Amino acid sequence: MVAAYYPQTETDKYHIDILTANFVLHPDWFDVVVGSNLFGDILSDLGPAVAGSIGIAPSGNINPAGDHPSMFEPVHGSAPDIAGQGIANPIAQIWSGAMMLDHLGEPEAAAAVVAAFEDVLKGGGPRTRDLGGTADTKDVGEAIAAAI
Numbered sequence: 239m240v241a242a243y244y245p246q247t248e249t250d251k252y253h254i255d256i257l258t259a260n261f262v263l264h265p266d267w268f269d270v271v272v273g274s275n276l277f278g279d280i281l282s283d284l285g286p287a288v289a290g291s292i293g294i295a296p297s298g299n300i301n302p303a304g305d306h307p308s309m310f311e312p313v314h315g316s317a318p319d320i321a322g323q324g325i326a327n328p329i330a331q332i333w334s335g336a337m338m339l340d341h342l343g344e345p346e347a348a349a350a351v352v353a354a355f356e357d358v359l360k361g362g363g364p365r366t367r368d369l370g371g372t373a374d375t376k377d378v379g380e381a382i383a384a385a386i
Contacts, residue, residue: 240272254273254277254280257271257277257281258280258281258284261281261284261285261288262284262288265285265288265289268285282295282297282313283313283314286313290368290369291327291368291369292312292313292314292330292368293312293314293326293327293329293330293366293368293369294327294329294330294333294368294369295312295313295314295330295333296310296311296312296313296330296331296333296334296336296337297310297311297312297313297334297337298310298334298337298338298341300341308338308341310334310335310337310338310341311331311334312330312331312334313330314330324374324375324376325366325367325374325375326366326375327366327368327369327375327378328366328375328378328379328382329355329359329378329382332351332355332379332382333351333352333355335351336348336349336351336352339351350386351382351386353385354382354383354385354386355382355385357385358378358381358382358385363378363381363385364377364378364381365378366378
């Protein structure tokens with residue numbers, strides 16, 4: 239069990255059905271969730287959807303041993319249903335890249351990327367439709383690149 243490696247951390251166990259309900263009803267209860275690949279995939283879509291948009295949620299499939307590559311991508315994957323339409327929110331992909339930079343030992347670069355998209359969002363910069371805006375993917379990406 240993973241919890242044995244972190245004795246200072248408070249843990250709880252849930253069956254997946256009540257866990258999904260509590261994700262919706264009490265999202266503030268959760269900092270980290272460890273689960274199987276199937277349940278983790280479902281929860282990684284549900285969590286950001288409850289927060290407002292899966293378009294901003296990064297993910298990393300980390301191999302701590304380093305004997306295989308780790309993978310970083312938005313929780314929604316490549317979103318083939320909207321590919322080429324210019325409506326995808328690029329923040330999840332950009333944030334996933336920042337997570338990869340951090341994983342590769344470049345925490346300052348990762349922090350600069352995160353600060354850039356936070357500044358764009360806090361400063362009233364362009365937003366894609368999933369965040370209530372009218373900007374397209376390119377506009378948001380260019381604003382974040384300029385902020386870096």
